Amino acid sequence: MLKVENVRKAFSEVTVLDGVDLTIAPGEVVSILGSSGSGKSTLIRCINGLERLNAGRITVDDFDVSKPKELAEARKRSGTVFQLFNLYPHMSVLQNITLAPIEVLKTPRPEAEAIARKLLESVGLADRADAYPAQLSGGQRQRVGICRALAMQPRYLLLDEVTSALDPEMTAEVLAILAKLAAQGTTMLFVTHEIEFAREISDRIVFLDKGRLVVDLPTDRFFAADGGRAQPRVAQFLSRMRKD
Amino acid sequence: MRFSDFTSYDLILLAQGLGTNIALFLVTSLIGLLIGLGWALVRFYRVPVLAQIVTFLSELLKNSPVLVQLFLVFFGLPALLHIRVTPVTAATITLSANTAAFVYVIAVSAIESIEREQVEAARVFGITRWQVLRHIVTPQAAAFAVGPLVALLVNQLQVTSLISVIGVVDLTKIGHILNMRTLKPFVVWTVVGLLYYGAAKLVALLGERFENRLRAHSAWRGL
Amino acid sequence: MHFDLSILLPHLGFLARGAELTAAACALSLVGSVVMGALVAIARTSASSTLRRIAFIYVDLFRNVPFIVQLFFFYYGLPELGIYIDAFTTGVVALSIAGGAYASDTIRAGILAIDQGIIDAAEVSGLSRRKIFTRIVLPIALRTSVRPLGSVLINMILTSSILSTITLNELTGSAQIVVSQTYRPFEVYVVLLCAYAALTYLVSLAVTLLHRHLNRDMMEAVG
Numbered sequence: 054m055l056k057v058e059n060v061r062k063a064f065s066e067v068t069v070l071d072g073v074d075l076t077i078a079p080g081e082v083v084s085i086l087g088s089s090g091s092g093k094s095t096l097i098r099c100i101n102g103l104e105r106l107n108a109g110r111i112t113v114d115d116f117d118v119s120k121p122k123e124l125a126e127a128r129k130r131s132g133t134v135f136q137l138f139n140l141y142p143h144m145s146v147l148q149n150i151t152l153a154p155i156e157v158l159k160t161p162r163p164e165a166e167a168i169a170r171k172l173l174e175s176v177g178l179a180d181r182a183d184a185y186p187a188q189l190s191g192g193q194r195q196r197v198g199i200c201r202a203l204a205m206q207p208r209y210l211l212l213d214e215v216t217s218a219l220d221p222e223m224t225a226e227v228l229a230i231l232a233k234l235a236a237q238g239t240t241m242l243f244v245t246h247e248i249e250f251a252r253e254i255s256d257r258i259v260f261l262d263k264g265r266l267v268v269d270l271p272t273d274r275f276f277a278a279d280g281g282r283a284q285p286r287v288a289q290f291l292s293r294m295r296k297d
Numbered sequence: 298m299r300f301s302d303f304t305s306y307d308l309i310l311l312a313q314g315l316g317t318n319i320a321l322f323l324v325t326s327l328i329g330l331l332i333g334l335g336w337a338l339v340r341f342y343r344v345p346v347l348a349q350i351v352t353f354l355s356e357l358l359k360n361s362p363v364l365v366q367l368f369l370v371f372f373g374l375p376a377l378l379h380i381r382v383t384p385v386t387a388a389t390i391t392l393s394a395n396t397a398a399f400v401y402v403i404a405v406s407a408i409e410s411i412e413r414e415q416v417e418a419a420r421v422f423g424i425t426r427w428q429v430l431r432h433i434v435t436p437q438a439a440a441f442a443v444g445p446l447v448a449l450l451v452n453q454l455q456v457t458s459l460i461s462v463i464g465v466v467d468l469t470k471i472g473h474i475l476n477m478r479t480l481k482p483f484v485v486w487t488v489v490g491l492l493y494y495g496a497a498k499l500v501a502l503l504g505e506r507f508e509n510r511l512r513a514h515s516a517w518r519g520l
Numbered sequence: 521m522h523f524d525l526s527i528l529l530p531h532l533g534f535l536a537r538g539a540e541l542t543a544a545a546c547a548l549s550l551v552g553s554v555v556m557g558a559l560v561a562i563a564r565t566s567a568s569s570t571l572r573r574i575a576f577i578y579v580d581l582f583r584n585v586p587f588i589v590q591l592f593f594f595y596y597g598l599p600e601l602g603i604y605i606d607a608f609t610t611g612v613v614a615l616s617i618a619g620g621a622y623a624s625d626t627i628r629a630g631i632l633a634i635d636q637g638i639i640d641a642a643e644v645s646g647l648s649r650r651k652i653f654t655r656i657v658l659p660i661a662l663r664t665s666v667r668p669l670g671s672v673l674i675n676m677i678l679t680s681s682i683l684s685t686i687t688l689n690e691l692t693g694s695a696q697i698v699v700s701q702t703y704r705p706f707e708v709y710v711v712l713l714c715a716y717a718a719l720t721y722l723v724s725l726a727v728t729l730l731h732r733h734l735n736r737d738m739m740e741a742v743g
């Protein structure tokens with residue numbers, strides 16, 4: 054269980070998250086929608102311990118990310134995929150993927166490499182294991198980013214706008230992989246602007262508005278006229294997204 | 298010599314030593330600056346053969362130890378030419394040439410930083426190469442070069458500490474003498490180090506002032 | 521006036537051994553400088569203001585005090601503290617500390633240039649702070665600062681000639697011995713000068729190649 058309880062986060066004077074509550078059960082796919090600046094990335098960064106909370110609590114399988122001693126355990130259970138990939142530029146694809154398993158999980162190198170190669174194969178990059186990030190296309194880099202997160206065998210996969218730096222063709226190739234992961238029962242917390250895709254793969258959709266989590270509904274209810282759309286902010290957001 | 302403690306006279310010795318370094322620094326910086334600029338002129342006018350020699354010489358001086366250069370001038374020249382060269386003369390020749398090599402490189406890159414088109418454009422109007430150099434290149438190149446030149450001077454001041462090796466009685470040599478006499482190396486070398494440090498900081502400070510004034514001046518003239 | 525290089529032939533083996541000592545001292549000191557430089561770079565980016573100040577003083581001091589004074593400080597001073605190390609070790613220690621003051625700047629710049637996102641990624645994957653530094657931050661910073669570190673090495677090779685003043689028979693020290701045996705200072709020091717220039721030229725070539733090789737893979741990603 055991944056639990057976000059009454060979390061408040063402010064940067065100096067500006068409150069970015071304001072009493073956010075969210076629970077994700079294993080196997081669930083939850084999408085976070087919200088306009089730019091609503092705090093989506095900040096929420097993800099609070100969950101993986103990159104930002105310190107001002108109030109509230111976040112636990113990953115009962116490990117509190119605010120407690121230094123538990124953060125390491127919490128981080129082992131979640132994997133993050135970044136918008137700008139953030140691959141290690143000086144390491145090959147294979148090294149990018151095996152670094153953390155070898156150093157953190159103490160997986161023996163041959164085993165870690167076998168796992169990495171299997172992951173690469175599943176995303177269609179079996180032949181690029183020895184390439185360096187700079188030698189890959191954006192879509193390929195992001196697929197490596199996904200493999201890197203999955204190599205830690207996380208219980209929860211956190212994805213922050215993982216396709217917004219990609220062109221449509223590359224977006225499609227990455228989304229196909231995410232759909233496959235969802236179908237396999239991977240638990241995902243998914244920040245996106247791809248509403249149609251979110252609708253396809255999510256069990257639930259939550260909506261952030263100015264740091265408040267104003268809607269948390271099963272996917273079909275979220276899009277129903279008497280469900281999420283009854284909220285003016287959501288209706289406005291959806292219609293604006295459609296037009297684009 | 299008997300080992301004995303520090304006396305107040307040692308302060309005078311230290312001051313004299315530092316004076317030697319500073320005097321040599323000033324003289325060789327001035328000579329080096331003039332020679333270096335002369336070399337840069339040779340390059341600017343693309344004087345055949347001479348331009349290549351100058352470039353080669355400056356590379357050689359920049360990429361070899363000053364200590365070896367000192368030895369070459371102090372021990373080598375007299376042996377080759379059967380002349381007498383005093384330590385101070387050798388130090389003056391070596392440090393001037395060494396400074397010149399670096400000044401040359403700074404001047405050349407400063408001149409090159411000024412777009413060639415500016416020069417070409419001016420030439421179209423029948424202005425001589427000398428006028429171009431005087432009125433167009435020099436003011437801009439000076440503004441570009443003053444930072445690196447100050448850094449060079451701070452460095453060359455430290456380089457003067459090597460002249461003790463060929464027997465010039467400078468601050469380092471005085472340090473040696475006091476070290477041997479008092480057997481208090483920590484005190485002696487700390488004091489000597491701090492004196493050099495202070496001198497280096499002074500040069501840096503003056504250089505910075507000069508740089509600021511130059512900047513303000515050229516900004517005012519609206520280059 | 522006569523100039524005859526053939527008199528050096530019997531001494532080439534001896535000089536080569538001196539050159540080996542120079543190479544060994546510089547190689548060790550380069551490692552030492554990078555370690556010192558990395559430590560100081562960490563200190564300068566640390567949260568503790570005391571640590572930052574100490575790091576700053578170290579860099580400022582060792583850059584503005586002549587190397588020969590630093591060397592004498594260690595050579596004559598350490599025995600006073602009951603630390604007896606040979607001239608070679610003293611030289612390597614002094615060169616490492618002086619080089620570290622320069623290396624810290626380039627390493628620090630390399631560290632600051634690293635994309636924060638890359639460090640975020642390493643952090644969320646559960647790597648310890650130490651691992652992040654040794655496996656991610658330092659390797660990237662060193663790759664991007666290969667060129668400036670190359671200049672540190674070249675400077676170190678030139679500066680290492682000063683180790684001859686503490687009785688170490690590295691290249692310059694060996695040359696002095698050859699002079700005392702042949703009485704041919706001019707030939708010996710001309711060759712020595714060219715040898716250093718050739719050595720530093722080769723090093724700068726190697727650095728360029730290394731820079732290209734190491735950064736070939738991450739060219740785009742850095743930009």
Ligand SMILES: Nc1ncnc2c1ncn2[C@@H]1O[C@H](COP(=O)(O)OP(=O)(O)OP(=O)(O)O)[C@@H](O)[C@H]1O
Pocket residue numbers: 064069087088089090091092093094095096
């Ligand atoms: N490190 C920071 N320091 C100060 N303010 C920040 C910082 N990070 C984020 N913010 C502010 O917090 C607010 C929320 O940012 P966040 O990145 O979480 O939004 P978002 O919902 O992810 O937006 P987008 O859709 O554009 O990615 C913004 O107003 C942003 O300017």
Ligand SMILES: [Mg+2]
Pocket residue numbers: 093094095213214
């Ligand atoms: Mg965002």
